[in-house]
Amino acid sequence: MLIGIPREIKEDEYRVAMLPVGAAMAVREGHSVLIERGAGVGSGYDDAQYESAGATMVDGPATLFERADMIVKVKAPVGDELAMLRRGQVIFTYFHFAADRALTDTCLSAGIHAVAYETLTDAQGRLPLLTPMSEVAGKMSIQEGAKYLERPMMGRGILLGGVPGVEPANVMILGAGVVGTNAAYVAAGLGARVFILDINLDRLRYLDDVMPPNVHTLYSHEHAIAEHAQLADLIIGAVLIPGGRTPVLIQRNLLARMKTGAVIVDVGVDQGGCIESIKPTTHRNPTYVIDGVVHYGVTNMPGAVGRTSTQALCHATQPYVLKLAGAGIDQLSEIDPAFTAARNMREGRLTNQAVADAHGLTI
Numbered sequence: 344m345l346i347g348i349p350r351e352i353k354e355d356e357y358r359v360a361m362l363p364v365g366a367a368m369a370v371r372e373g374h375s376v377l378i379e380r381g382a383g384v385g386s387g388y389d390d391a392q393y394e395s396a397g398a399t400m401v402d403g404p405a406t407l408f409e410r411a412d413m414i415v416k417v418k419a420p421v422g423d424e425l426a427m428l429r430r431g432q433v434i435f436t437y438f439h440f441a442a443d444r445a446l447t448d449t450c451l452s453a454g455i456h457a458v459a460y461e462t463l464t465d466a467q468g469r470l471p472l473l474t475p476m477s478e479v480a481g482k483m484s485i486q487e488g489a490k491y492l493e494r495p496m497m498g499r500g501i502l503l504g505g506v507p508g509v510e511p512a513n514v515m516i517l518g519a520g521v522v523g524t525n526a527a528y529v530a531a532g533l534g535a536r537v538f539i540l541d542i543n544l545d546r547l548r549y550l551d552d553v554m555p556p557n558v559h560t561l562y563s564h565e566h567a568i569a570e571h572a573q574l575a576d577l578i579i580g581a582v583l584i585p586g587g588r589t590p591v592l593i594q595r596n597l598l599a600r601m602k603t604g605a606v607i608v609d610v611g612v613d614q615g616g617c618i619e620s621i622k623p624t625t626h627r628n629p630t631y632v633i634d635g636v637v638h639y640g641v642t643n644m645p646g647a648v649g650r651t652s653t654q655a656l657c658h659a660t661q662p663y664v665l666k667l668a669g670a671g672i673d674q675l676s677e678i679d680p681a682f683t684a685a686r687n688m689r690e691g692r693l694t695n696q697a698v699a700d701a702h703g704l705t706i
Contacts, residue, residue, distance in 0.1 A: 344668040345375045347411025349404045350382040351418055355626035357385030357649030358417040360436070362657045363392040365664070370397035374668050377407050386653035408432075415664055417656065418643060419446055430454030431690060433672050435664065437461055437476075440687055441588045441701035442615040447693075454691040456672050462586040462695060463663065463685035470585060471681075472663065474521050475655035477610075479645040481525025481581065484608045485514070485533065487639055488577040491606045491630055497637050499604030501576050504534025511535050515571045517563065517592055517617055518581035519546045522610050526579045531555045538571050568592055573600050580609030582617040586687070586697035592617040595633075603635035612640040 346369055348361045359382045361369075366376045376398040380390055390400050401407050408414065408427035416436035420428060425446075428434065431454065438459040440447045450457050460472035470477075485503070492512065494500035505511035514530045516523045519541035530537045531554065539554075540563035541547055547560040554560075561567050572578060572593055582589050589611040598620060609616040612623055620633050624640040626647055631638050645652035666678050675682035687695040693706045 344671070345377065345410060345412045346664070346668055347377045347407040347414045348379065348382055348398075349407055349414065349416060349424070350379040351385075351416065351646075352424065353418045353421055353643060353646070356418055356643050356646040358646050358653045358656065359383040359386050359388065359649075360415045360417050360657070360660070361664070362653065362661075363388055363396040363398075365657055365661045366393055366398040367396035368661065369665060369668065372665060372669065375399065377401050377411055379404055379407055383653075386649040388653075413668060415660070417646075419443075420450075425449050425453070428453035428455050432456065433458060433667065435460070435660075435667060437613075438687060439613045440695070440698040441584075441586060442613060444702050447698065447702060447704075450688055451691055451693060455688060456686065456690060457688035458667065458675075458682065458685050459586070459687045459695075460660065460685070462687060462697075463681050464585070464683075465681050472656075472659050473583075473585075475659050476645045476652065477521035477583075478525050479648065479652050479655060480610045481522040482529050483644050483648070484522070484526045484579045484581070484610050485529040485577075487629070487641075487644070488514075488579065488606050488608045489533070491608075491637050491639055492577060492604070494604075496630070497604065497632055498606055499576055499602060503530065503577070511557075512576040513538070513571075513574050514577045514579065515575035516540065516579045516581055517568070518583065518611075519543065519550055519560070520581060520583055522583070523579065523581035524550065526581060526610075527554060527558050530577075531558045535577075538575075540567060540571070563592070569597060569600075572597055573602070576602065576605055578605065578607045578618075580607065580611050580617040580621070582611050583614065584697065586684070586695050587614070588701040589615045589617050591619045593619060595619045598634040598636045601634070601636050604637065605635075606637045606639065608639040610644065613642040616640065
């Protein structure tokens with residue numbers, strides 16, 4: 344199969360979808376790999392490394408999209424890339440269709456095979472291609488939240504861990520999955536007082552056993568959310584419905600009762616977010632303020648640490664890229680049942696129920 348790796352064009356996206364060693368593995372298995380020049384620079388990989396691995400470098404995306412049987416990306420196609428999609432082409436990337444009706448309609452019209460990283464599910468029900476970026480985003484959420492709590496950033500002017508004689512910040516984490524757990528570890532390590540909320544009691548019991556004593560587990564319901572949102576200095580949105588629209592847990596009218604200068608970091612913004620007032624932002628313009636509350640809604644948080652994120656992502660995706668390239672699109676479920684949930688579209692037909700439900704469509 345001819346595999347194409349374009350340079351990511353989303354603003355401040357520094358990741359690349361394949362490492363040089365991944366290109367070498369694909370070539371060794373008989374595939375051809377096209378890499379757009381400069382695709383790996385943001386992650387610290389130059390063109391010469393890909394050429395040494397056996398990849399063919401191309402200038403610009405047009406030739407790559409025209410020739411490749413399968414495009415492997417980090418983020419969903421945007422801008423001019425959308426017009427380059429062609430019927431029957433396999434696109435393997437993060438799509439997050441449930442939060443973007445325009446992208447959904449465009450990809451359906453293009454007739455592509457959309458295979459989504461974020462809905463690929465293994466035999467244990469885990470999301471192996473979402474997990475590494477969730478780990479990065481969870482850790483970054485505290486790093487970014489701490490920065491925007493600083494007064495020059497419009498925050499409350501609070502140090503997360505406090506100092507002797509001064510109490511630490513209160514951190515509220517909505518969701519005890521991969522993002523929430525990583526956020527809790529980092530916040531606890533900095534000395535904050537952490538409250539992590541979820542509806543899964545078994546998960547809460549597990550976290551109660553393994554977390555340090557400054558992490559407190561709470562069952563998530565509307566009264567608990569409202570109470571602790573008003574106490575919080577930093578709120579992390581870490582809620583996930585695989586493939587679907589994230590439920591709203593904090594309503595817009597609650598902001599007026601929160602502390603002035605409190606910070607919200609909603610990691611699930613690319614799936615709609617669990618904060619009603621959240622909207623997508625960029626690394627260049629990451630925040631805005633409503634009712635005195637700082638909102639951070641960057642949709643590609645891991646892209647800022649391109650080197651770390653690229654390695655973590657590609658270590659997870661490469662085996663699936665090779666499986667898909669080796670067997671082709673028609674044998675997806677046979678080669679690995681994980682691809683059943685990963686396929687969101689098949690040549691103009693929607694195949695993922697969660698995406699359909701989000702937009703009132705049928706499959």
